């Protein structure tokens with residue numbers, strides 16, 4: 001079964017850390033984009049019966065006004081097992097939620113980032129602690145599944161801030177938490193500020209101690225740690241995101257969206273003009289398409305597998321007809337260096353592997 005990712009490249013406000021494909025746009029521009037997006041979606045109609053998850057992401061899908069959002073929801077596949085939309089807390093209200101329920105959206109991913117009002121200002125978010133709590137309570141009334149995105153490693157964030165975020169999130173009893181480590185991305189306001197010595201990044205050891213606290217606290221509060229940055233109550237893991245991490249196929253629509261279909265990975269055109277031009281000619285707006293070789297697929301399997309904290313060696317062998325230690329001779333070194341350990345037919349990340357996941361992946365590529 002397939003996933004469908006739908007990209008909405010608009011935000012009402014740009015956060016200082018974010019390098020996702022997005023811009024602030026006028027209503028006319030949004031309308032034009034949605035019209036073209038619908039055209040692209042229709043080109044994939046023959047796959048609709050195979051789609052079991054939909055994920056509308058961005059940018060900020062909740063920045064679309066209700067009539068434009070409805071125009072999009074109408075054309076998306078129906079009877080979907082997990083249907084997620086990314087939202088910003090300040091956009092949540094009764095009319096918006098009623099519209100989602102009408103079109104069987106059953107999961108919201110809310111960009112909370114932190115519950116600390118001062119840190120929210122540091123990253124240029126427009127909501128506050130109060131807005132978030134109100135939004136979460138309203139979402140619960142509509143019985144939608146809820147993920148909240150949180151970030152650790154924000155300049156000046158301290159251990160007490162993390163404890164407060166963890167306590168608030170668990171007290172709100174959300175069933176899924178994505179907890180990302182702040183990455184200083186090129187071409188963001190933060191990267192400019194960093195070059196001009198206007199912000200200081202946190203020490204790596206401090207970030208590692210935050211991450212350890214997050215893992216332990218959430219485990220003690222009944223959350224499963226099922227992916228490097230993702231925690232959920234039992235039964236609430238994201239079916240759509242697991243498709244990415246288990247190397248399964250999905251369709252991506254929208255500018256700069258990526259997809260993996262019929263054994264090929266593709267990425268869509270990023271510039272609006274190029275994206276529109278392809279669709280004007282009734283062609284898929286694909287910029288690049290690559291067949292995934294067996295070797296690439298094995299790499300992806302292992303890299304993504306370690307994001308999900310463990311690899312089933314028997315499944316690997318069944319899929320690729322080769323022993324995993326034969327395919328990746330440097331796995332033994334990772335065991336000796338205590339990044340991973342063998343347990344029955346699984347290769348599992350150790351605590352060191354969890355905290356130094358990037359280093360592990362670099363070693364694996366060597």
Ligand SMILES: C[S@@+](CC[C@H](N)C(=O)[O-])C[C@H]1O[C@@H](n2cnc3c(N)ncnc32)[C@H](O)[C@@H]1O
Pocket residue numbers: 011017018019020057058059060061086087088109110111112113149150151180181182183184185
């Ligand atoms: C596409 S954005 C979310 C959509 C929505 N506009 C929002 O802000 O919630 C997905 C998530 O990625 C995370 N993110 C974006 N840029 C990041 C960065 N540089 N470092 C860490 N996390 C980041 C944020 O937690 C954000 O909520």
Ligand code: SF4
Pocket residue numbers: 010011013014015018019020022058059060088111
């Ligand atoms: S984090 Fe979300 S709201 Fe902020 S700029 Fe990125 S996509 Fe837009």
